[in-house]
Every structure is written in C-alpha cells, then in structure tokens.
Amino acid sequence: MFDSLSDRLGGVFDRLRGRGALTEADVRTAMREVRVALLEADVALPVARKFVDDVTEKAIGQDVLRSVTPGQQVVKIVNDELIAMLGPDTAELEINVSPPAVIMLVGLQGSGKTTTTAKLAKRLSGTERKKVMMASLDVNRPAAQEQLAVLGQQAEVATLPIVQGQQPVDIARRALQSAKLQGHDVLLLDTAGRLHVDQALMDEMKAVADIAKPAEILLVVDSLTGQDAVNVATSFSEQVPLTGVILTRMDGDARGGAALSMRSVTGKPIKFAGMGEKLDALEAFHPKRVAGRILGMGDVVSLVEKAAATIEQEDAERMASRLAKGKFDMNDLRAQLQQMRRMGGIGGIAGMMPGLKKAQAAMASGAVDERLLLRMDAMITSMTPTEREKPALLNAKRKIRVAKGSGTTVQDVNRLLKMHQEMQTAMKKIKKMGGIKGMMAMLG
Ligand code: GDP
Numbered sequence: 001m002f003d004s005l006s007d008r009l010g011g012v013f014d015r016l017r018g019r020g021a022l023t024e025a026d027v028r029t030a031m032r033e034v035r036v037a038l039l040e041a042d043v044a045l046p047v048a049r050k051f052v053d054d055v056t057e058k059a060i061g062q063d064v065l066r067s068v069t070p071g072q073q074v075v076k077i078v079n080d081e082l083i084a085m086l087g088p089d090t091a092e093l094e095i096n097v098s099p100p101a102v103i104m105l106v107g108l109q110g111s112g113k114t115t116t117t118a119k120l121a122k123r124l125s126g127t128e129r130k131k132v133m134m135a136s137l138d139v140n141r142p143a144a145q146e147q148l149a150v151l152g153q154q155a156e157v158a159t160l161p162i163v164q165g166q167q168p169v170d171i172a173r174r175a176l177q178s179a180k181l182q183g184h185d186v187l188l189l190d191t192a193g194r195l196h197v198d199q200a201l202m203d204e205m206k207a208v209a210d211i212a213k214p215a216e217i218l219l220v221v222d223s224l225t226g227q228d229a230v231n232v233a234t235s236f237s238e239q240v241p242l243t244g245v246i247l248t249r250m251d252g253d254a255r256g257g258a259a260l261s262m263r264s265v266t267g268k269p270i271k272f273a274g275m276g277e278k279l280d281a282l283e284a285f286h287p288k289r290v291a292g293r294i295l296g297m298g299d300v301v302s303l304v305e306k307a308a309a310t311i312e313q314e315d316a317e318r319m320a321s322r323l324a325k326g327k328f329d330m331n332d333l334r335a336q337l338q339q340m341r342r343m344g345g346i347g348g349i350a351g352m353m354p355g356l357k358k359a360q361a362a363m364a365s366g367a368v369d370e371r372l373l374l375r376m377d378a379m380i381t382s383m384t385p386t387e388r389e390k391p392a393l394l395n396a397k398r399k400i401r402v403a404k405g406s407g408t409t410v411q412d413v414n415r416l417l418k419m420h421q422e423m424q425t426a427m428k429k430i431k432k433m434g435g436i437k438g439m440m441a442m443l444g
Contacts, residue, residue, distance in 0.1 A: 002256040002294045008037035009078075009295060017071035024060050027074060031056045034078070042226035042257025047085070047264045055081050079291055085260060086287035091244055091269035095215050100133070100179040100187040102212045106205055106240060107220035108232055109141060109193030112248030112274055116220050117190040118151035119274065119282035120246075125157050130185040135160035135175035137168040137208060138192040148190055155279050158184070168192060172208045189214070197235040205240045216243045218271065221258065223247040229258035230265050237266040248274035251281070259290070328427040330388035333420050334380045337373050378406035379416050391417055 012033045016022065031052045038048040055077055059065075064073040095101035103120065107113045117134055125132040134152055136159070138144035145162045152159035160175045172189060179187040189212060194201045209217065219242050221229040229247075236242060245262050250273040253259070262270055270285040322332055380388060382405030387393050394402065399413045406412075 002041070002259075002290075003254045005037055005041040005256055006294050008040070009034065012037070013071070013075050013078075013295070016074055017069075019071060022065050022070040022074070024065065027056060027059045027065070030074070031059075038257075038260070041255045041260065044227065044230045044257070044261040044265060047261045050264070051081060051085055075295070079295055082260075082291040082294060083287050085263060086285075086290055087263045087269040088287065089269075090284055090286050091271045093216055093271065094243065095186060097215045099183070099185045100176070101185065101216075102176070102187045102189060102214040103216040103218065104189045104191060104205075104209060104212060104214040105218050105220050105246075106191050106236060106242075107193060108197070108222075109195055111193065111220045111222045113193055113220045114138070114144060114147050114151065114190050115277065115279075116246055116248060116272075116274055116282065117148065117188050118155050118157070119279050120272070121152070121157040121186075121188050122155035122279045123282055124186050125155070131183060132186045132188065133158045133160065133175070133179045133182070133184040134188045134190065135171060136162075136190045137171050138190060139166075139168060139171075140192045140194065144190075144192075151279070158182075168204055169207050169211055172212045176212060187212075197232060202236075202239040209240065217241060218244050218246050219266070219268075220246045220248060221262075222249050223253040223256070223258040223273075224249045226255060226257045230261045233262055233266045237268065242266060242268050244268050244271040246270070246272045246274065246282075247285075251275045256294070328420075328424045330380050330383060330391055330420060333423065334377060334388075337376050337380075375406065375408055375412065376416055379403075379408055379413055382406040391420055 012030050016026070016030050019026065034055070035048055035052045038051065039045065043051075055074075058077045058081075059074045064070055064077070067073055093103070095103065105113050105117050105120075114136070117136075121132045121134050124130040134148055134157055136145040136148040138148075149159045149162065160171070160178055163171070163174070166174070168191070175187055175189065189208065191205060191208060192201070217240055219233060219236050219240075221232055223229060225232075233245065245266060245268055247253075247259055247262065247270055250259065259270065259273075262268075270287075273283050273285050275281040275283055322328065379402055382402045383391075383394070387398065387402075394413070394417060396410075399410050402408075403410045403413050
C-alpha cells in the first residue's frame, strides 16, 4: 500500500530535513514535488491541490521557517494534514439503535460487496459478539444470493432463506421481519450492484433504505479503480445518504489515490479496508496509522500491536525498548522474523515492516512465506556474533561464507542486508521523533 507515494515523499522530506535553514522558495519547491507525487498516486486533482495549498500556507505562515528544525516541522505539518485528509479518527459503526440495526452495503458489481458483507458479519458476530443475519437483495447477478449463503456458512452467520423471484424491496421487508422475530442484533443487507451507476439502481437503493431505515449505509468501492472509485463515490454520495465507505482490495493497491481522496469527495469516513479475499481480511481504518505508513515509518504501531497479541509480554517490552533506542541489529531482525513465523507468515505484516515487501517480491517465487523466513533465519545463523551486531563487517568474502553456510546465494545475503538497512533507517527515523512514544504522540 502506498509504496511509490511513500518513496516519493520520503525523497522530498529527506531533502527538506537535510538542510539547516529553509526559505519560502524551498518549501514551495518541495510542495510542487508533493503535488506531483500525490497526482501520480492517483489522488483526485482538487484534493491534491487543496492539500498542497493547506500545507504551504501553514508551513510558510507560522514560525516554521525560523525554527531550529524547519524540515522536521514541515514533515509534521504534512503528517497532520494527511491525517485530516484521511479523517481525524477511526470511525466506529453506529449501530447502537433498537435491534435489529440495519447495515446496508451499496456499490457497483464486482466491488467486493458480497465478500465484504460476509466479512463484516463475521467480525460483528465474532469479536463483537452480536447476533447477526445477512440477506442478499441482489437479484441482478446470477447466483449472488447463493454466493452470500455459502459465505454465511463459512462465516457461521445466518442468512435469509432465498425465495426465488422476490424483488429487492420485498426481500428487505421479509429480512427485517425475520431478523426481528429471531432476535438478531444486526441485519446486513447486501444490495444489488450494476456495472455502472444508473438511475434505476439509485432508485432501488432509496426504496430499500425507506423500508429498512438503515443505521449505516456503507459504500463499498474497489480501491484499485483509483479515479473511477472517486467518481463512483461522488455519484453515490449525491443520491444515497451514505454513512461511510469501505475500500476493498487495499491489499493490492500500491498507489492509494482512492483512499486519500475518498473522505474529501464524499465527506464520509472510510470505516474499513478490505485486505484480502479471506473472510477475516477486513481491518478498521486508522487514518493516523495510514498517514504514518505513507510517510515511510512503516505502520510500526500496528506491527507492535499485532506482535503483542501473539508474543509474551516480556518479549514485547524488550522489543519496544530496543526500538525506542533506535537500535536494530541482525539479532533484532532475527527475533522479528521468528515472531513473524509465529504470527502466521508475512502476508498481513509485509506492508507494516519497511523493506520486507520488496525483499519478499525479490526472493520468494510465489507465496512461500515460511520458506523465505526460514532462509533469512539460516543466513543470520551463518553469521558470527560480531557480524550480527555489526552487519557492516560483511564484506564480499564474508558474504560468500554466509551464503554457503546457509545454502543461499550472495544476492540473497545482499537482499537481507538491504532489508535490514531499511528497517534500521526506519528505526532511526522513529528515534528522531522521540522513540515509539514520541511517534505515537505525533500520530495521535
Ligand atoms: P460484488 O459483485 O461486489 O458482490 O463482489 P464480490 O464480493 O463477489 O467480490 C468480487 C471479487 O473480489 C471476489 O473474487 C472477492 O474474493 C474479491 N475481493 C473482495 N474484497 C477483496 C479484498 O479486499 N481484497 C482482495 N484481494 N480481493 C477481494
């Protein structure tokens, strides 16, 4: 996620931070670069323009330029504006109404609506312990209702029995009655999609909403469609009273333009992000963390959280204290790799750990997570204790030894070193911002 944007911004900021004093012209030049980076990430033009104007005004207007660390201050302003652009807080579902609380999912065909309905149902019935029912109102796409029933079985969530030939508004009415009778807390309605936004679809949405009085109307959009996603969101938000957005396929979205524009164009928060095809691949959307990820610090907060859920308290504290000191040698990398294996592979973590994604793409043929982790571990094992503490010692001769010892190649060793270096750089950045605590304060 956001890989190239993150790289581009990283470059701009390194140049800014690298200077002692900044002039207004320096800031303007940097902001022109930021604007290009945003547009290349597919951020909608008016959104990019406003962003850059806001940042420029703040950076030039305040005492930033005269401060001791002007570069760092500008980065902080960008960080704050990014958070504002993504929406200030994590948006919760507003479903504390008299049951059943109805959640309607709307969007185009293929946006991931049905899958997301099931993901949301699983989440609500699992961690939130709600009694949930799902119903598909999609009578356009063949077998859409059956698809939801199958997903319901996988998620162990009840679905409304299918009555062939029944129309959406009637299905909604029946679902509501059923959910009431059976004492469900939440009723999820998966509505019909179309290939394009059209009036008939909008009218149908409105008719269903009139009957079902949803507590939430969530627009599901495919983040990979970039600018199109923004157009779809604009049309829907003009016609249907949306309460939030769910962006799907964020796992494959390297650019992130849709995510960055969505809040500005709809005025509604992104509530969740789809991160894969599996039913548990749905994450609450945390603007502050996403901003951190874009600014190239990796989503260390999420990583630490995820780790804390699986590792012993003591390990977590040790790790946090090393991180806070900005220290990160091969022993730390190895500890992280081992934790990762315990956490179940690279998939969900790659984006959070700076540099790992690139290493994975370069090294692994296919999805052999486990093997990649084992090979990295083997390489570190083949190093001497001094090498592990000071990887810079690894000259050509030593690299050949490590490669031989671990059954890998010198290129593999180089990639491991590169990845280690990237993580170390990230840790140093974190340290500069006052350690994990400072970073968390900055990210909110
Ligand atoms: P609908 O027509 O809007 O109901 O779309 P579906 O729910 O049938 O989804 C279409 C395809 O997208 C399916 O193959 C899903 O598995 C896939 N999909 C949905 N959400 C995600 C996601 O967040 N990430 C990825 N990688 N695939 C997704």
